[in-house]
Amino acid sequence: METTSSFNIDNLLEQVRTEFEQVKDGRIGQIGISLADALMSGFALFSLKDPSLLAFDQRRQEPENLQRIYHIGQLPSDTQMRKILDEVSPEELRPVYQNLWQTVKQSGVLKQFHYLPEGYILSLDGTNYFSSSKVHCENCLEKTLRNGETLYYHQMLGGVIVSPEQKVVLPLFPEPIIRQDGQNKNDCERNAAKRFIEKLRQDHPDLPLVMVEDALSSNAPHIELLQQHDIRFILGVKESDHAHLFAKIAQAVATGTAHQFQGPGLKGSQGQYRWVTQIPLNASHPNLLVNVLEYWETESSGKVTHWAWVTDLTLNKQSVYRIMRAGRGRWKVENETFNTLKNQGYHFEHNFGHGQQYLSSLFATLMMLAFLVDQLQQLADPLFQKLTKKMVTKRHLWERVRALFFDLPFDKMSQLYQALLFGYRIKHIVVLLNTS
Numbered sequence: 001m002e003t004t005s006s007f008n009i010d011n012l013l014e015q016v017r018t019e020f021e022q023v024k025d026g027r028i029g030q031i032g033i034s035l036a037d038a039l040m041s042g043f044a045l046f047s048l049k050d051p052s053l054l055a056f057d058q059r060r061q062e063p064e065n066l067q068r069i070y071h072i073g074q075l076p077s078d079t080q081m082r083k084i085l086d087e088v089s090p091e092e093l094r095p096v097y098q099n100l101w102q103t104v105k106q107s108g109v110l111k112q113f114h115y116l117p118e119g120y121i122l123s124l125d126g127t128n129y130f131s132s133s134k135v136h137c138e139n140c141l142e143k144t145l146r147n148g149e150t151l152y153y154h155q156m157l158g159g160v161i162v163s164p165e166q167k168v169v170l171p172l173f174p175e176p177i178i179r180q181d182g183q184n185k186n187d188c189e190r191n192a193a194k195r196f197i198e199k200l201r202q203d204h205p206d207l208p209l210v211m212v213e214d215a216l217s218s219n220a221p222h223i224e225l226l227q228q229h230d231i232r233f234i235l236g237v238k239e240s241d242h243a244h245l246f247a248k249i250a251q252a253v254a255t256g257t258a259h260q261f262q263g264p265g266l267k268g269s270q271g272q273y274r275w276v277t278q279i280p281l282n283a284s285h286p287n288l289l290v291n292v293l294e295y296w297e298t299e300s301s302g303k304v305t306h307w308a309w310v311t312d313l314t315l316n317k318q319s320v321y322r323i324m325r326a327g328r329g330r331w332k333v334e335n336e337t338f339n340t341l342k343n344q345g346y347h348f349e350h351n352f353g354h355g356q357q358y359l360s361s362l363f364a365t366l367m368m369l370a371f372l373v374d375q376l377q378q379l380a381d382p383l384f385q386k387l388t389k390k391m392v393t394k395r396h397l398w399e400r401v402r403a404l405f406f407d408l409p410f411d412k413m414s415q416l417y418q419a420l421l422f423g424y425r426i427k428h429i430v431v432l433l434n435t436s
Contacts, residue, residue, distance in 0.1 A: 006107050007380040009413045012373050015103070016043060017071040019096040026087060033076045038084040039093075042363065044070045045352070046370035048405060049345040049398040053078040053352050065405050069413050078353075086355035090176060090365040097173040098203055100372060104170065109380045113163040113170070118232050118313055119208030121326050123162050123169075123333035124196070124217075126177055126189040128349070129364050130154040135354045139178040139361065141186045154178060154360050157192040158368065159200070162212075162332040164325040168379045169336045171372045172200060176361040189216070194225060201229045210234060210313070212330040215241060218310050220285040227312075234311045234327045237292070245310070248279040249292055261317050265297045271324070272296040275315040291315050295324045341371060345398040383414060387421045 005011075017040055025035040041056075044066060050056040057078040059066055066072055076084060104110050113120050133145075136152035143151045155177035160169040175196040177187050211217075211226055215236040226233050239246045252258040258276045265271030274294045280286045290310040297305050309327045313319065341348035346367055354360045377384035391397035400420055408426075410416045 005381045005383075006103050007109075007376040007384075009373075009377055009381070009384065009417065012100075012376065013047075013070060013413065015099065016040070016096060016369070016373065019099050022095060023088070023092045027084075033074050033080060033084065035084065035088070037072050037074050038076050038081055039088070039366075040070050040072050041066075041076055041081055042085055042366045043370060044072070046346065046363075046367040047373065048402055049347070050402070051347055052350065053081070059406065062406065064409055068411060069405075069416075082353040082355060082359060085362050086353075086357050086359040088362055089358050090174075090361045093362075093365050093369065094173050094199075094203070096369060097372070100376070101172075101204070104376070107380065109376075110161075110170075112379065113161055113166060115163045115165060116210050116313070116322060116326055119210045121162050121212055121329055122159055122172075122209045122231075123212050123330050124157065124159045124193065125214065125330070125333045125338075126155050126157045126192065127334075127338045128153055128155050130349070130351055130354065130360050132351070132354075135351070137354060137356050137360070139176075139357070141177070141179060143186075154364070155189070155192075156361075156364050156368075157189060157196050158333060158337055159196060160333050160337050162329050162336070164329050166379075167336065168375050169332055170375060170379075171337065171368050173203065174365060174368050175199070176364070178361060190222065193217070193222065197225055197229055197231065201231075208232075210326065212327055214330060218242065218281070220281055220288050223281065223288065223290070223310075232312055234309050234313065234323060236327065236330065237308050237310050239308075242282060244283045245279065245281060245290075245292065249274075249276050249294070252276040252279070259315070261320060263317070263321060265295075266325070266328070269300070270298045271321070272298070273320045273324070275320060277315060281310065293320060293323055293327070295320075337371075340394075341367065344394045346371065383417050383421070387417050390421060 017036065020036040020039040023035060023039065025031065045053065045056045060075050060077070063075050066075060115121060131151055131153035133149050133151055140152040140154065143153065145151055157175040157177055159172045162169050175192045177189060177192045180187055210232040212234045213236065215238045218235045218237045223233060237245065249258065258274055261273045263271055263273060275292060277291045278289045279292065281288045281290050290312065292308065292310055293315055294306065294308045307327065311323060313323055315323065340346070348367060352363050378388060388394070388397060391400065401416065404416050404419060
């Protein structure tokens, strides 16, 4: 089965390798293993979903598949890989993401995520991926525990393009939440969001976007930042944090200026919608006017759940259902992204190597790159789609890929996929005996 898709795994691996070759190598003196080989080896570690660097290092005993399929000239040991990659800032990999995203835009597959007329839904959230009371670096965030110990940890702000009608998500370049150069205080998600949005607009200046986030983002500085960068928004909001806003809603209800509508909910439920337009976000920013959408969902059991969002999108009977679904889509960055990385074979929270400079953040960025490649295959490559359907679970798929990769020679990864999908036959086995 031949596939000409731009998102065929062989094309994607070649594209990643080509971009790695453009990353500047800052090392001086005699260089044994090239930076591109080290980067591609790190990428292969996460592409194959190896549980540790030691497990990956064992593949060097049978290196042919790694060298052929992943275009690696000389394989580094686990120690060499850590040493080389520790000096590489994650920002050096931004062009690799940009190149893949250019292919996404040119191919037209992004249209599958077109759900809101105002733009593509971007879900943004932070997550932990490393913590230790002993291992740390100068970039680590720090927290003092009740027992007096210091906990060192790393976080990452991840953004993914989502659609309520798609199980696939498309990751953008992540932003590390780490102690910044020359800073004594911890970095925070809000500061990371500023950096993420500014760099996002440099990478994708013309991409129409609607940001969906949790209630921590419903503040004036963040909304003004989104407006400055021409990003629309649907942000969760809680009455406990926005008493003034909800007092204005109650006032609108009392005066009859609030709008109400009973319509469809999710999974056959009934939905009750209420919205108020152009009211102040809070007392401190009376000129920052937002629209507020509330939604009550009644399940067949009688259980009622309430959600609320502030938005700059137009609210009416025709739009509230889609805006509600988009707001609920925020969970895809948690469920379809972070939970997948943690629980479906990527080993996101495993310490593959911490280093003294960039290693921990670089490995997280390489893992997200491998996840992007996998998502592109799932979105647009017929061979991979059929294979995932046959294997049922992703964890089982990765186990089968690793088993064949380690035991049998292949020229291309697509050939391995075909062997898993259609079956294969080994004509003859020669057992090598020790005659010494």
